[in-house]
Amino acid sequence: AQSVTQPDIHITVSEGASLELRCNYSYGATPYLFxxxxxxxxxxxxxxxxxxxxxxxxxxxxxxxxFKRSQSSFNLRKPxxxxxxxxxxxxxxxxTGGGNKLTFGTGTQLKVEL
Amino acid sequence: DGGITQSPKYLxxxxxxxxxxxxxxxxxxxxxxxxxxDPGQGLRLxxxxxxxNDFQKGxxxxxYSVSREKKESFPLTVTSAQKNPTAFYLCASSRxxxxxxxxxxxxxxxxxxx
Numbered sequence: 001a002q003s004v005t006q007p008d009i010h011i012t013v014s015e016g017a018s019l020e021l022r023c024n025y026s027y028g029a030t031p032y033l034f035x036x037x038x039x040x041x042x043x044x045x046x047x048x049x050x051x052x053x054x055x056x057x058x059x060x061x062x063x064x065x066x067f068k069r070s071q072s073s074f075n076l077r078k079p080x081x082x083x084x085x086x087x088x089x090x091x092x093x094x095x096t097g098g099g100n101k102l103t104f105g106t107g108t109q110l111k112v113e114l
Numbered sequence: 115d116g117g118i119t120q121s122p123k124y125l126x127x128x129x130x131x132x133x134x135x136x137x138x139x140x141x142x143x144x145x146x147x148x149x150x151x152d153p154g155q156g157l158r159l160x161x162x163x164x165x166x167n168d169f170q171k172g173x174x175x176x177x178y179s180v181s182r183e184k185k186e187s188f189p190l191t192v193t194s195a196q197k198n199p200t201a202f203y204l205c206a207s208s209r210x211x212x213x214x215x216x217x218x219x220x221x222x223x224x225x226x227x228x
Binding site for chain 2: 004009032036041042043044045046049051090092094096100101102104105106107
């Protein structure tokens with residue numbers, strides 16, 4: 001079955017350290033890929049997205065993500081984490097090939113230690 | 115400022131009662147969506163609407179109903195047929211129905227059924 005997997009439920013990093021959040025998908029073709037961030041009790045905000053072209057995409061707040069077709073992955077990275085980055089991060093994938101439905105991963109909760 | 119409003123932020127209802135969650139957007143977006151969020155399960159699509167007077171079921175539509183009589187409004191009714199209605203509900207909108215259009219999210223409504 002087509003799916004989106006975020007294998008890490010919780011991640012804790014020290015402020016200033018680098019971050020990588022993993023996202024894997026199961027889909028036959030190249031999907032549309034998104035990363036969203038959610039602060040506690042709030043809605044989601046789009047960080048970045050990938051449709052085609054350069055496999056390294058830049059987003060807001062200093063985040064970037066790399067699409068790796070061979071690994072069916074779209075991992076989110078940040079070189080230096082700030083305490084304000086503590087939030088829940090969701091990977092979302094359009095598994096319909098450019099349709100209108102997103103499938104969300106189960107999320108990764110990021111904690112930042114000062 | 116343009117955005118999406120959801121009201122109320124917290125809602126309590128007795129078991130067996132229908133309840134309607136409000137979602138309004140002033141972004142002039144054609145498409146609107148309702149998601150349900152449960153801990154550890156990410157977001158799941160309940161209903162979506164691509165245009166006024168039209169809507170489609172998402173992945174978990176049973177026990178829910180919607181209407182789209184106006185472009186800016188997409189209310190969700192949680193009926194007594196929904197077996198486990200306690201959850202965080204998020205409304206979103208996008209310029210168009212295709213997934214390459216960024217979805218903008220409201221702040222959510224937390225529904226607790228007692």
